[in-house]
Amino acid sequence: MxxxxxxxxxxxxxxxxxxxxxxxxxxxxxxxxxxxxxxxxxxxxxxxxxxxxxxxxxxxxxxxxxxxxxxxxxxxxxxxxxxxxxxxxxxxxxxxxFEDNPPQVACTAAGDRRLARATLDEVVAHFPEAMMRHILDRDLHLVLPDAASRSILFPDLAEPPEELSLVDYMFAGQYREHSRRVYVDWRDKAAEVIGLVHMKLVTRVASDELVATVQGLLHDPAFRRLWTRYLPCQNTSGCWRLRLPDDDGRTTVRDCRYITVTAADDPEQCLVIYL
The missing domain is CATH 1.10.260.40 (lambda repressor-like DNA-binding domains)
Structure with missing residues (x-):
C-alpha cells in the first residue's frame, strides 16, 4: 500500500x-x-x-x-x-x-481563547469526584490539569507530561505503550482519534503541525491501515474501558463514562470529563 x-x-x-x-x-x-x-x-x-x-x-x-x-x-x-x-x-x-471552497471557520481571538480556557478551568472545579479530566484544543493538543489524570494515562511514569498531542499519545513510539496499556479497546480508541483528525482535515482547521504529525505516522503500516478507512468521528459522550491502578499495585478494568463540555468563546476547545 x-x-x-x-x-x-x-x-x-x-x-x-x-x-x-x-x-x-x-x-x-x-x-x-x-x-x-x-x-x-x-x-x-x-x-x-x-x-x-x-x-x-x-x-x-x-x-x-x-x-x-x-x-x-x-x-x-x-x-x-x-x-x-x-x-x-x-x-x-x-x-x-466535495466542497470547492473551504467552510467558514471562526477565527478565535487570543483573548477569547484565554477566556475559554479560564471558563473550562472553572468547570473542572465543579467535578471534584471526576476520575480523569483533560482539555482538547483545535489541534487535539491534550492538556492534563491534575496529577491524578496524568497518573492514569501514564502509569508507572515518574514525571508524566502535563501537555502533549492526543495523536502522539495514541501512536508515537514513546507514548503508545502507555495508551495501549490504559485503553482496553485500544484499536477502537485509535480509530476514534483518527476519525477526529479526519474531521479536522475536512473542515480545514488542522494546523501545519498536526498535518506534519499525521504525514509522518502514515509511514507506519498499522496506522496507515486505520487511516485509509476514512471514517470520520465527532464524539461528545460515551464510555471506554480503562485499566486503572489499585492501591496494591495491580490494575482493575473499569467502564468509564465521559462527557464533553465545549467552551462558548472557543468552540474548538473542550473539556473531557471521565466519571
Missing part, C-alpha cells in the same frame, strides 16, 4: 470513504443489479449495485470512487448517500469532501 500524501487529501478521502461505506452496506436482493447466482468477490455492495440504486451510470460512479471526479451535482451526491445509507455524520463528511 502506497503512503498517502495529505496534499491530495480530498481525492484520497473520497475514494477511501466510498469504498469503506460500500463494503459495509448490505446489498438489496430485489435490485436488478443483484446477482443471486454469481460469486461475490467483495464484501458489501458491488459498484454496479450502488450505481443502479443511485440512478447513475457505472462509469460515473467508478470515476467518483477512484477520486477522478470531485464535482458531482447535489442531486447525484444525495442519491449516492441514499444508496449507501450513510449516517448524518457520514453525509456531512462526504459533502465537505
Amino acid at each position: 502506497s503512503i498517502p500524501d495529505l496534499r491530495n487529501y480530498r481525492r484520497d478521502a473520497v475514494s477511501g470513504f466510498l469504498r469503506t461505506q460500500r463494503a459495509g452496506a448490505s446489498p438489496d436482493p430485489s435490485s436488478p443489479a443483484f446477482d443471486p447466482v454469481g460469486e461475490r468477490r467483495v464484501a458489501g455492495m458491488r459498484r454496479e449495485e450502488v450505481a443502479w440504486a443511485a440512478g447513475i451510470s457505472l462509469d460515473y460512479y467508478v470515476k467518483l470512487e477512484q477520486g477522478r471526479m470531485l464535482n458531482p451535482s447535489p442531486s447525484v451526491l444525495e442519491s449516492i448517500m441514499e444508496a449507501l445509507r450513510l449516517s448524518d455524520l457520514g453525509r456531512r463528511y462526504l459533502r465537505l469532501l
Whole structure:
C-alpha cells in the first residue's frame, strides 16, 4: 500500500470513504443489479449495485470512487448517500469532501481563547469526584490539569507530561505503550482519534503541525491501515474501558463514562470529563 500524501487529501478521502461505506452496506436482493447466482468477490455492495440504486451510470460512479471526479451535482451526491445509507455524520463528511471552497471557520481571538480556557478551568472545579479530566484544543493538543489524570494515562511514569498531542499519545513510539496499556479497546480508541483528525482535515482547521504529525505516522503500516478507512468521528459522550491502578499495585478494568463540555468563546476547545 502506497503512503498517502495529505496534499491530495480530498481525492484520497473520497475514494477511501466510498469504498469503506460500500463494503459495509448490505446489498438489496430485489435490485436488478443483484446477482443471486454469481460469486461475490467483495464484501458489501458491488459498484454496479450502488450505481443502479443511485440512478447513475457505472462509469460515473467508478470515476467518483477512484477520486477522478470531485464535482458531482447535489442531486447525484444525495442519491449516492441514499444508496449507501450513510449516517448524518457520514453525509456531512462526504459533502465537505466535495466542497470547492473551504467552510467558514471562526477565527478565535487570543483573548477569547484565554477566556475559554479560564471558563473550562472553572468547570473542572465543579467535578471534584471526576476520575480523569483533560482539555482538547483545535489541534487535539491534550492538556492534563491534575496529577491524578496524568497518573492514569501514564502509569508507572515518574514525571508524566502535563501537555502533549492526543495523536502522539495514541501512536508515537514513546507514548503508545502507555495508551495501549490504559485503553482496553485500544484499536477502537485509535480509530476514534483518527476519525477526529479526519474531521479536522475536512473542515480545514488542522494546523501545519498536526498535518506534519499525521504525514509522518502514515509511514507506519498499522496506522496507515486505520487511516485509509476514512471514517470520520465527532464524539461528545460515551464510555471506554480503562485499566486503572489499585492501591496494591495491580490494575482493575473499569467502564468509564465521559462527557464533553465545549467552551462558548472557543468552540474548538473542550473539556473531557471521565466519571
